[in-house]
Amino acid sequence: MADADLIVVGGGISGMSLAHTCARAGMSVLVLDGGESPGGCLRTRQGPDDFWYEMGAHTCYASYDALLRLVLDLPGGLGTLIPRAKVGMRLVVDGQIRTLKQEIRLGELLANAPRMFVLRKAGKTVRQYWGAAVGPRNWERVFGPVFAAVPSQPADDFPASMLFKSRRKRKDAPRSFTRTGGLQSLALDLASPPNIQFRPNAKVQALQPGRDGGFVVSLQDAALHAPHVALAVPPDAAAGLLGTVLPPAAQAAAGVATCAVRTVGVAVRREDTPLPQAAFFIPLEDVFRSCVTRDTVPDAKYRGFAFHLAPDVQESDAIRRIQEFLGVPEGRWVDLARHQVVLPSPRLGHDTAVAAIDRALAGTPLAVTGNWFAGLALEDCVQRSVAEASRLAGTVPADVVPVVRSS
Ligand SMILES: Cc1cc2nc3c(=O)[nH]c(=O)nc-3n(C[C@H](O)[C@H](O)[C@H](O)COP(=O)(O)OP(=O)(O)OC[C@H]3O[C@@H](n4cnc5c(N)ncnc54)[C@H](O)[C@@H]3O)c2cc1C
Incomplete structure (x- = not known):
């Protein structure tokens, strides 16, 4: 017997928006994720006193039409959006803060x-x-x-x-925004309807054809069955899982390079750091590639910083440099967190790989989505997922506001 009409592997925004669209079309959906909560690159860290800051994605725009349609479906609708304050960007040059x-x-x-x-x-x-x-x-x-x-x-x-x-920008949303409680709330809210079940710490090891035309999805300690499966994982993971069910798609996915992004998050008391307000600090050369702050949603007591590390940097070196950068010794930090994700590194000719995957998927009960089709932006993920969900559920996707200029 099937465990659900659809099993989604990967509970980032791609997997959750696909799950949501299929659930609205009446399917029962089981989402499996190797992590402890829905979100993937949407990772809002809870610090002290309800203070939160983003370890992953931080900004959505009024031009994210497909994503805003999801928000409209969720409790609170557009009322949950918080405009981001304009606090600008700073460069870090030889240790100095510059514009x-x-x-x-x-x-x-x-x-x-x-x-x-x-x-x-x-x-x-x-x-x-x-x-x-x-x-x-x-x-x-x-x-x-x-x-x-x-x-x-x-x-x-x-x-x-x-x-x-x-x-094209919508007129009913702030130009750039986050959401009450941070952007991971999107993934959490998408996981809440009764016909969507989210299973954490469920890393999928293999995907095989089932005897009845559906699929067998293997976890370390269980085998699950479903007539439809959607993969919403990075390309390397998708390539590994597709090998036994759709070899041409597996081969195309294997050609998409990936890179790991390690993040160290730190929260401090406002009065402890002399750093000027900024949305981002971008060093021309340092142990971190960028530092994304919570200054866009100012808090009376705390400031939060996500340092996205350069590759091969030792954590001890990163911590030393972060103390120096913030001007706050580690002993006074009120929060310290770590997160790691895998991002695609597409190259010219990427559209050929995507076309090969789409050719292989046509007419199958299998969907593949993620941030490695049209682009990495949350909006690109949702657009791809809605299109794949509509194909699986046999429904027509609602019109998405088209790209108006891509010169
Ligand atoms: C630091 C950072 C900042 C960003 N900022 C922005 C921003 O401000 N605005 C914006 O539009 N975009 C931003 N992006 C890009 C955007 O967040 C991502 O492209 C998007 O969230 C990716 O979603 P996804 O669901 O495709 O993949 P992911 O979020 O990577 O989700 C994939 C999920 O699959 C799971 N998984 C992998 N393998 C398996 C397996 N075998 N079994 C089960 N589960 C598995 C993982 O645990 C993960 O949860 C940012 C990305 C990063 C990393």
């Missing part, structure tokens, strides 16, 4: 910026497109590190079309 304006070569920028009007993103890497628009020295020194902070890895070789998409 972008102070570091950019303005002459080089002005000489190159008009190229934006003729350049096209298609077939270009981020560096080829944006580097040409800001000038090579500006790219090398300032914009390369700033762009690397977006996907928490060097963005130079990403397809330009996958980063900073232009989308």
Whole structure:
């Protein structure tokens, strides 16, 4: 007997939005995740006195139409959105806090910026497109590190079309926002309807064809059955699971590179740190690639910081440097947390791999979604998941506000 109409492997925003869409279409859904709670890259850390800060994704925009439609389905609707305060970005140069304006070569920028009007993103890497628009020295020194902070890895070789998409903005949402209690609340709320069951600490080891045309999903200590399965895991994990059921899709997924992102989160009392207010601190060179703060939703007592570490940095070195950066010894920190996720590192030609996966999936009761199809943004994940859910449930996806410009 089936354990659910649909088993979703991976409970990040991709898996939870797919589960939600299928549950609304009447399916019973079981979500399995290797972690302890729904969210994946949505990871809101609970500090003291109800203070929270983001260890993963932190910002949504009024242009996230598919995501906003999910929010409208959840208790509280758009009333749960909190506009983010504009506190700007700071660079860290040789240990000094600087502004972008102070570091950019303005002459080089002005000489190159008009190229934006003729350049096209298609077939270009981020560096080829944006580097040409800001000038090579500006790219090398300032914009390369700033762009690397977006996907928490060097963005130079990403397809330009996958980063900073232009989308039409909705008028009923704040320009940029988070949610009451932080963004992980999205994944938690999506997991709450009665026909969705979320099982934590459930790492899927294998996926096999079932005798009845469905699937057998193997955990370390159990075998579960369902007529439909959706994979919402990073590409390396998807490649491992697809091998026995859809080899051409497995092969295409295996070609998508990945990288691990390690994060150290710290909360301190407001009065303890002399750091100026900023949404992000981006070092040109340091043990961390970026530091994302809670200053966008100011708190009377505490400040929170997520340091996304550079690869190969020893944790002890990171802790030493974070104490120095915050100007607060570890003994006075009120919270310390760690998190690790896997992100895709797409390259030019990525669309060929996606097309191969979609060809292999067509007509099957299997779906594959994630942040490695259209892009890494939460909106890209939800759009892909809604389309895959509609295919599985045999429903027509509601129109998604289209990308209006992707030059
Ligand atoms: C630090 C950081 C900041 C970001 N900031 C933003 C932002 O501000 N705005 C924005 O739009 N985007 C942001 N992003 C990108 C966005 O958060 C992610 O692309 C998106 O959340 C990924 O969702 P996902 O569900 O596709 O994957 P994930 O969130 O990675 O979820 C995959 C899940 O699969 C589970 N899993 C893996 N293997 C197995 C297995 N074998 N069995 C069971 N479970 C498994 C994992 O435990 C995980 O929970 C950020 C990403 C990071 C890392």
